[in-house]
Amino acid sequence: MPVGKEDLAFIEAFRSGVDTLPAGETLIPEFRASTKLYTLYSGWAFRFKTLSDGRRQILNFLLPGDLVGLQDEFVDQSTHGVEALTDISFCEFPREKLWDLFRTKPEMGYDITWLAAREEQLVDENLLTAGRRNAMERVAMLLIHLHQRAQRIGLVEDGWAEFPLVQQHMADALGLSLVHTNKTLRRLQKLGIHELQGGKLRLVNPKALQRIAEWVDRPNRRVPLL
Amino acid sequence: MPVGKEDLAFIEAFRSGVDTLPAGETLIPEFRASTKLYTLYSGWAFRFKTLSDGRRQILNFLLPGDLVGLQDEFVDQSTHGVEALTDISFCEFPREKLWDLFRTKPEMGYDITWLAAREEQLVDENLLTAGRRNAMERVAMLLIHLHQRAQRIGLVEDGWAEFPLVQQHMADALGLSLVHTNKTLRRLQKLGIHELQGGKLRLVNPKALQRIAEWVDRPNRRVPLL
DNA sequence: CGAATGCTTGACGGTACTCAAAGATTGTGG
């Protein structure tokens, strides 16, 4: 299903231009109804939920090409927040027009469903990780997973992948404490399994990591353009 | 968007009749590509993932009206299994026709996306639970959550909800061991917070449960018919 | 140069896991 000029023009008509947000800022606040839908253009972000005493769980990370805020279309109250991990640029997609899009361009509606299903798979995997893997396995999982996602969209150079998370993000994504995350990271590093510095990640021994995490490389179809 | 006779007929045309499966059987095996898509008619099921040494994580429970196997449409390899918790009846939906449906009945494509987004919200909540709640909070969460879902589809009578899970299911859904799940359940029961017997669940003190689990009742739109 | 943020390490304690075994319940076949 190649994308023609006509389709591009059509997408453009839905958009309200590109906008930006600096790292650390909130794109969608957690407990307020969000009226907007976005496509992430550049940079990293993450979805999260928090408990009243501050415990936070990162649900999944968002990379360029991901759709942001789709779930909100279907409830009256936002159930998760979205925060920029790096400076990001994104474009808004008017929520009211979503239905129009399904009607006039069903193949794009299909693509949106594809994106939703794909995101759910990420959360599925993260749930398995938080629920059933031990600390070592969790950290290994995160490293491989993010490295691979970065690779797929060209964010890896000479084996070094962009890696903008601080350890608190890793802890919140994995359901671990900050301290234990740190100790586990150091342990993996001493085993010569990865290097992590200056916001870059290199997998020195990917085979070992894959074994620890029981990683299965899963081929994906082309990512739809939105 | 009321459902007319025409729509019903249209849905019927997609279906290949109602089928059944006894409790405990596998509807979709975990590591094999699934070619089919189902709608659950009656009974309970659950989606799950396992690790090679047998550790299992239940991703979410499926109740009548839920769509089963949508995610598989979009990958080459199934990433999760689906197992019947009770005897179930379901109807098959030919995968090849999914695209047809988006094209010819965009409003139903929209509904499918709705269902996908809604299921992701369940998994989001479960991830928060497994990642950041302690045992007591986890069990409380599960009890409230399933009680409420049962209620919404009329499976509650005199406060007693259908509850077909054994403790191993609860453990696997919550990321706890069987033993600890049992001890936590007994503790809640002794506090006079719930009763659980004969496959039925009654919330004696729902307020207390809600406080423990930080449950927020979230209104939902009408569930689309499929 | 001081403040803020993030990383690292050690000590200690507790929540949750494992192992083990005894009841309770359900199902099945003789």
Added chain:
DNA sequence: CCACAATCTTTGAGTACCGTCAAGCATTCG
């Protein structure tokens, strides 16, 4: 209808993984 197996529940004992607390170090930034 009873006996036996299978499954599920319950409880206790011991342990370990991971969390909390605390403090020192490194880096960045204004």
